[in-house]
Amino acid sequence: MIKINNRFAMLFLCFFFSQSGFARITTNANDPEVKSKCADGTYSTSTGRGTCSHHGGVVYDDLPTRRKSNKKPKTEQPKNTIKCKDGTSTKAGKGACTRHGGIAR
Structure with missing residues (x-):
């Protein structure tokens, strides 16, 4: 096992590995995991609070529907x-x- 003496390196590694399981940002709109489009043209796999927070916010009108709609037509x-x-x-x-x-x- 590697012994890490530098505290900054240890903090960096802890931060890096803790962030690896969260949403990712991509520029490929055809990625099946894409759920949100950011204002700067990138796409995110997350939804909810904080999505696209460092990318200008979420654009709601330009994202194709990713889920199948099982809703009944409105009467x-x-x-x-x-x-x-x-x-x-x-x-x-x-x-x-x-x-x-x-x-x-």
Whole structure:
């Protein structure tokens, strides 16, 4: 085993190996692990707080969808909602549309 006498070298090695398991930054948009696009044109494999923090932040409008969508298509209006006179919709029940001009008929 190698004996390390220099404290700075030891700190560097500890930092380097502790960071190796985290997200990585790449310039390849076709990488299957890419989940976020940074403002400087690089891509990250992480999501959440701190993603692209040193790359200008996350760009939300230019990243292709990476997950398959299992969502059902939205319907016009669920059965238990009503429409108010101002155009908004809310759950049916007591006091519905009281601050929206009443229920539209």
